[in-house]
Every structure is written in C-alpha cells, then in structure tokens.
Amino acid sequence: MELIQMLYQGKGLRAEDIAQSSGVDIRTAYRDLNRLGNIIEDADDGQKKLAAHLKGQCSVHDLVNVLSKTGTGQLFPVIEKIKLVMTPTY
Known part of the structure; x- marks a missing residue:
C-alpha cells in the first residue's frame, strides 16, 4: 500500500531504495x-513511475x-497514517 501511495503522489521507485527503507532483501x-507491473x-x-x-x-x-467506505481500510494499517497526513491542521 505504501508503494502504491508513493506512486500516486508522483514519486519514483527503485528496488534498492525499497529494500533499504523497508529492511527487506x-x-x-x-x-x-x-x-506492480501493470501500473508502473x-x-x-x-x-519506476505510475503508468x-x-x-x-x-x-x-x-x-x-x-x-474506508468499503470497510477494507482496516486491512491496511498505513491508511490511518495517510489520514493523519491528509488532515489539514489549522
């Protein structure tokens, strides 16, 4: 979900950066x-960028x-983080 979010925000992805930031091989x-091949x-x-x-x-x-409306938001814990970022602070 985080990778898809980054793509839709216009950010590019590299395997090396993903591995380092996520702590994966x-x-x-x-x-x-x-x-993600069908969307990048x-x-x-x-x-790699959004197609x-x-x-x-x-x-x-x-x-x-x-x-949120489909009730599937709880399947992606990152959704709560996204909501916080999207909430305007005055």
Whole structure:
C-alpha cells in the first residue's frame, strides 16, 4: 500500500531504495515491483513511475475514501497514517 501511495503522489521507485527503507532483501523489493507491473512503467532516470494512463484518474485521498467506505481500510494499517497526513491542521 505504501508503494502504491508513493506512486500516486508522483514519486519514483527503485528496488534498492525499497529494500533499504523497508529492511527487506533486494529480491523481495524486485518482486514487489514486479507485482506492480501493470501500473508502473520505466522512467528516464531508472526509476519506476505510475503508468501514464493512470495519472490523474484518482488521488491518494480517493483511494483512502474507497477503502474506508468499503470497510477494507482496516486491512491496511498505513491508511490511518495517510489520514493523519491528509488532515489539514489549522
């Protein structure tokens, strides 16, 4: 879920960065990227980015709303973190 969030925020992904930040083996990071193969594409800088045909279709906020409304949000603990980040502070 965190990787998908990063993609929809316009960030690029590299297996090396995923492995380091998540504390997983590089092979696991490559498998994670492989599982996202239908929504990512190669960027010029060697990163993987959200596929062009998906950009602008929905935001992270939209994804959080869908997960919350369908009752599947509790399956992704990161959703609570996302909600905190999205909540405006005045």
